[in-house]
Amino acid sequence: MLVDDETVLGISGYREVENCDGTYYLSWTYLDEKYRGQGLGKKMLGNVLDRLRELDARKIFVKVSDYQEDGISIYAAALSMYKSFGFEVEVVGEDFYDQGESQTILGLEFKPQSDEIVVADEKPVIRFNGLFEIAETDGAYTFEWIVEKSTGLFGKRSFSPEDLEVGIGSVKEQGGRKIFLTFPSNLVLIHRPLQAVGFKYVGQLRDYYEEGLHELHFSHDLEGVGELSE
Ligand SMILES: CC(C)(COP(=O)(O)OP(=O)(O)OC[C@H]1O[C@@H](n2cnc3c(N)ncnc32)[C@H](O)[C@@H]1OP(=O)(O)O)[C@@H](O)C(=O)NCCC(=O)NCCS
Structure with missing residues (x-):
């Protein structure tokens, strides 16, 4: 939570994914409209990522919609913010939320992940x-x-x-x-x-x-x- 005196300016957070090794999802990140565009969103996200580093997190994902209002993508600032921290697009689910509204999942590695590790096949x-x-x-x-x-x-x-x-x-x-x-x-x-x-x-x-x-x-x-x- 980003607080100025006693006023809540914005919220963000994370949740750990069960049965995974140090995998997290970023939760709903939101800044009061009055305070946007001054770098506070980045400050808030930076704090969350620092906390996860302290927790020895391995990877974090975030889901973003491409919803548009009057031709303007309302999550453009969020997408640009995530990319500026090094998040990369991993999966795009076309028409996920609704017909014409897709979901993009971006991921960020806290620790470099090797391409050489091969996990054994299973046939359960x-x-x-x-x-x-x-x-x-x-x-x-x-x-x-x-x-x-x-x-x-x-x-x-x-x-x-x-x-x-x-x-x-x-x-x-x-x-x-x-x-x-x-x-x-x-x-x-x-x-x-x-x-x-x-x-x-x-x-x-x-x-x-x-x-x-x-x-x-x-x-x-x-x-x-x-x-x-x-
Ligand atoms: C996402 C949000 C928290 C960002 O907070 P903010 O304080 O406005 O953002 P910042 O000023 O820290 O800027 C973050 C980046 O977004 C960019 N940005 C800001 N407004 C933008 C806009 N309208 N369109 C595109 N990019 C924009 C900034 O240039 C900056 O990128 P840069 O570092 O590459 O220059 C805030 O805009 C918000 O609450 N949006 C509505 C809720 C939302 O979209 N939540 C995310 C759901 S996944």
Whole structure:
């Protein structure tokens, strides 16, 4: 919080991502309109990043919308501020918040991450166990998934195109526009079924879980899907 005497001028903060190694997201950063354009936003963000360095953070991400009002991008100052601290664009989710309103995720490394670290492939049994509309979006859904313990030779299989079709059908019934899914980069069995039902790979958050283990992003546009299969 940025405070002058007893007046709150702005807020910012962070949250740690569970089950990751020193990964954080920047939370809503906002400065009262009266105080903008004087470097206070940068001061506030600089304080947050210093605090994270003290906490031995490895990487931080921030999500920014490209929403425009009267042709002006209302988050232009924020984007420019993040870039001036070294944040780089990693994933763009087209039509994420709404049709025509995308989400850009930028990342900043606190410690140089090596390109040489390779995390071993894994083939766990993945099962979908729910779906929901993503917060702050209009019609963008995601599936929840869990890793089931495999029981050897007679173990269950991981998800199939048919399992994905069930989820897609359900999102369509609920009036969803688009589905976004994310998976760790070392799960080799996910790609075929995702491709088979039309999910597209849209990018990755590098070193998201730990150094060398990225978060892969996929999306599926539901508009026109019904027409194609008829
Ligand atoms: C984002 C915000 C906190 C920045 O605070 P600020 O004090 O106005 O910004 P600063 O004066 O510290 O300047 C930050 C950078 O933005 C640039 N900037 C400022 N106003 C701008 C504008 N209207 N368009 C484009 N860039 C702008 C500055 O030039 C500076 O970049 P530089 O260092 O490369 O020159 C503030 O504008 C705000 O609260 N915006 C509304 C909420 C918001 O967008 N939150 C972020 C959501 S992801």
